[in-house]
Amino acid sequence: MKRIKTDICVIGGGSGGLSVAAGASQMGAKVVLLEGHLMGGDCLNFGCVPSKALIAAGKQAHALRNGEKFGVANVIPDVSYSGAKDHVRRVIDHIAPVDSQERFEGLGVQVIREFGHFISKTEVQAGDTIIKARRFVISTGSSPFVPPIPGLDKVPYETNETIFDLREKPEHLLIVGGGPIGIELAQAHLRLGCKVTVIEGMKAMGRDDPEMAGIVLEKLRADGLEIAEDALAAEIRGKSGAIEIEAKDGRVFKGTHLLMAVGRKANIGKLNLEKAGVQADRTIKVGSDLRTTNRRVYAIGDVAGQLQFTHVAGYHAGVIIRSLLFALPSRTKQDHIPWATYTDPELAQVGLTETQAREKYGDGLFVSRFDIGENDRAIAEGKAMGLIKVMVVKGRPVGASIVGPSAGEMVSLWSLAIANRLKMAQVAAMIAPYPTLSEVNKRAAGAYFTPKLFDNPTVKRVVRLVQRMVP
Numbered sequence: 001m002k003r004i005k006t007d008i009c010v011i012g013g014g015s016g017g018l019s020v021a022a023g024a025s026q027m028g029a030k031v032v033l034l035e036g037h038l039m040g041g042d043c044l045n046f047g048c049v050p051s052k053a054l055i056a057a058g059k060q061a062h063a064l065r066n067g068e069k070f071g072v073a074n075v076i077p078d079v080s081y082s083g084a085k086d087h088v089r090r091v092i093d094h095i096a097p098v099d100s101q102e103r104f105e106g107l108g109v110q111v112i113r114e115f116g117h118f119i120s121k122t123e124v125q126a127g128d129t130i131i132k133a134r135r136f137v138i139s140t141g142s143s144p145f146v147p148p149i150p151g152l153d154k155v156p157y158e159t160n161e162t163i164f165d166l167r168e169k170p171e172h173l174l175i176v177g178g179g180p181i182g183i184e185l186a187q188a189h190l191r192l193g194c195k196v197t198v199i200e201g202m203k204a205m206g207r208d209d210p211e212m213a214g215i216v217l218e219k220l221r222a223d224g225l226e227i228a229e230d231a232l233a234a235e236i237r238g239k240s241g242a243i244e245i246e247a248k249d250g251r252v253f254k255g256t257h258l259l260m261a262v263g264r265k266a267n268i269g270k271l272n273l274e275k276a277g278v279q280a281d282r283t284i285k286v287g288s289d290l291r292t293t294n295r296r297v298y299a300i301g302d303v304a305g306q307l308q309f310t311h312v313a314g315y316h317a318g319v320i321i322r323s324l325l326f327a328l329p330s331r332t333k334q335d336h337i338p339w340a341t342y343t344d345p346e347l348a349q350v351g352l353t354e355t356q357a358r359e360k361y362g363d364g365l366f367v368s369r370f371d372i373g374e375n376d377r378a379i380a381e382g383k384a385m386g387l388i389k390v391m392v393v394k395g396r397p398v399g400a401s402i403v404g405p406s407a408g409e410m411v412s413l414w415s416l417a418i419a420n421r422l423k424m425a426q427v428a429a430m431i432a433p434y435p436t437l438s439e440v441n442k443r444a445a446g447a448y449f450t451p452k453l454f455d456n457p458t459v460k461r462v463v464r465l466v467q468r469m470v471p
Contacts, residue, residue, distance in 0.1 A: 002129045004110070006032045008324060009124055009133035011116045011271070014041020016301035016313030017139030018099055023321045025108045032133065033104060034126045036115030040099035041141050042161075043310040044092060050164040051184055053091040055342055057084035058191030062344070069382055079193045081169030088164050118276035121294055135296055135324055138271065138284060139313065142264040142302035149176075151236040155243055157258040160185075170194045170257035174245055176233055177261035178204030180341040183220070185259065187343050190225050197253050198225065199245055201232035205341070209353040212403040215387060216347050228253065266303045288331040290320050298324070306332070309339050335398070336419035340408030345386050348411035351399030351418050357391040366392045368424070368448040370440060372404040377435040381405070388444045390414065395423045400444075406437050413441050424448045 008024050010017045013035030025031045038045045064077040097103060101111045114127035124131045144159035146152070158166060160181055173189050175182045178200030190196045198204060204227050205213035221227060231247040236258070238244045245253045266283045277294040279285045283305030290298045298320050301313030315337065322330035338350035357365050372378050372386030386404020390397050400414035417427055427445035432438040453459055 004032060004129060004131045006030045006110070006131060006133045008032070008135050008137065009116070009131045010034065010137045010139060011124065012041065012139035012141060012267075012301075013039045013099070013111075014139055014141045014301065014313065015043050015310045016141075016317045017041070017137065018104070019314050019317035020137050020139065020300070020321060020324070021104060021109045022107055023317065024325060025104075027321075027325055029325060030110075031108070032110045032112065032131050034112050034114060034116035034124070034131075035101075036113065036126075039101055039104075040096060042143075044095060044099055046161045046164065048310050049092055049095060050088045051160070051181070051188070052342060053088040054084060054164070054188045054192075055184060057087050058188040059344065061193070062191045079169075081192055082167045084192055085164065085167060115270050117270055117272040118278075119272070120275060121277050122296065133296075135298065136276075137320065137324075138268075138278075138292075138297065138299040138303055139301050139317075140267040140271065140303055141313075142266050142308060144260065145263040145265040146260050147233075147262055149233050149236050152260075155236050155238055155258060156240045157260050159260050163259055166257075170255075172197070172255035173257045173259060174199060174243060174253055174255035175259045175261055176245065177263070178202075178227065178229070179207070179261065179263065180205070182259070182261035183216075184342055185261065186225055186227075187220060187223075190220075190223065195255075196225055197255060198227045199231045199233060199247065199253055200227065200229050203229050205347070208341070208347055208349060209355070209389070209401045211354070212347055212349075212387065212389070212401050215385070215403045216341070216343050216345060219345060219385070220343065264302065264308055266305070268303055289323060289329070290316055290332060291323075306334065307337055307339065309337075312337060333419075336415050338408075338411045338415045340411065342408060345383070345404045346402075346407035348402045348407035349400070350411050350415045351397070352391055353399060353401060354389055354391060357393070357399055361393050361398070364393055366448065368392055368444050370444040370447050372437075372440055375435075375437060375440050375443070377437050377439070378405055380435065388440050390424075390444050390448070392424055392448055395425070395448075396421060397424060397427070402440075404437075404440070410437060410441055413438070 007029040008031045010021045010033045021031050021033045061077045061079050064075050068074045112126050116124045116126040119125050172195040175186050175198045178198050186196045186198050233245050234248040235246045241256050243255050243258050273280050279293040284299040284303050286299050286304050300316035302308045319330045319332050322328050335351050340348040368390040370388050373384040378384045383405040389401045391399035397417050402411050424445050432442050
């Protein structure tokens with residue numbers, strides 16, 4: 001058995017763990033990184049990267065079918081499903097060197113390709129190596145949650161960890177789960193020529209603002225996506241190529257392939273956390289400083305029980321680097337963390353939704369709205385559909401919801417504003433080039449002042465007085 005002493009031991013080579021390892025090593029700390037599966041974690045191999053690549057393939061097919069309004073004849077695309085998967089693989093392979101073992105060893109990180117588990121409060125074992133470290137960072141991410149639906153264990157099914165390796169185009173894909181993963185992959189497969197049915201036990205996109213989610217769902221249904229809500233799966237039966245899902249209310253859905261997309265579970269089962277004195281339930285218990293019940297051990301990303309997004313894991317890494325390397329206090333906040341669902345149209349959110357803001361602030365809330373259908377760039381590109389809502393309290397934004405083209409790009413401005421406690425006047429002072437979608441943010445900020453300026457009798461009296469008095 002080999003033994004290593006180090007400053008920091010990072011368990012998990014996903015986005016959060018890699019960020020900690022790279023930053024800490026380059027600033028002079030001795031770092032050991034443990035990864036028993038694929039470098040880059042879920043995001044690179046099974047999540048953000050492959051899903052966006054498949055969505056891009058679907059967008060290309062959709063554009064060919066819908067060119068007539070631009071004076072370009074509609075054509076029926078000859079879609080190669082396996083070719084789309086080749087595109088996915090090329091994208092992963094292009095990005096993979098950034099997350100590779102070789103790159104991190106070049107940065108001075110000692111990489112051990114084994115799963116790690118605690119054997120004491122200060123030691124982790126990985127294969128035949130025991131690592132004693134001053135500090136540990138758990139960044140093991142999450143995996144697909146597969147619920148114990150009767151019959152599921154007898155039927156072939158896909159998850160986000162297997163769907164991107166599927167080469168045969170599904171004739172009719174059944175997707176259990178109407179959250180971001182299920183809805184994104186549903187639209188991508190629909191555009192690649194599959195028939196798709198989404199089966200959701202509650203409401204599709206149920207964690208998003210209902211008004212904004214409704215705009216997305218209306219568009220998806222208009223494009224031919226079948227979305228069954230309040231359809232809790234009670235039994236699954238059949239065989240490859242002939243699968244049936246019976247809902248609790250008796251509805252039966254038939255298809256050829258099945259994708260389970262009902263949520264995520266934290267990867268903590270292999271860690272032997274009790275040996276480390278680290279408390280956990282479904283996720284690891286952490287404070288706002290991301291420390292666990294063992295102060296030598298931090299947990300970041302999906303295992304920390306907060307928002308499960310790649311950029312959150314990266315944010316967590318930045319927070320704990322300050323504490324790990326400089327012994328300075330550093331804590332997380334959540335009010336400025338954005339997220340997006342990359343459907344067409346996209347849906348993005350940061351801070352409080354309208355419902356949450358009304359519950360918290362009551363009559364003190366002002367909701368500033370702008371119809372993206374009035375944006376000239378959206379009109380020119382045939383994408384004049386969507387809405388932005390900004391929740392404002394005492395002149396400062398506390399949340400923003402956007403549905404429309406490039407919503408995921410536009411929401412970043414509101415994250416900046418909330419993080420730095422900017423006022424709406426400062427956003428309104430921004431100059432956006434014309435014509436761009438970013439004008440939407442400026443128009444939303446301007447809409448906050450409309451009733452104060454244009455519907456205010458006092459302002460009108462002052463203007464009339466000035467016009468009479470000033471030569």
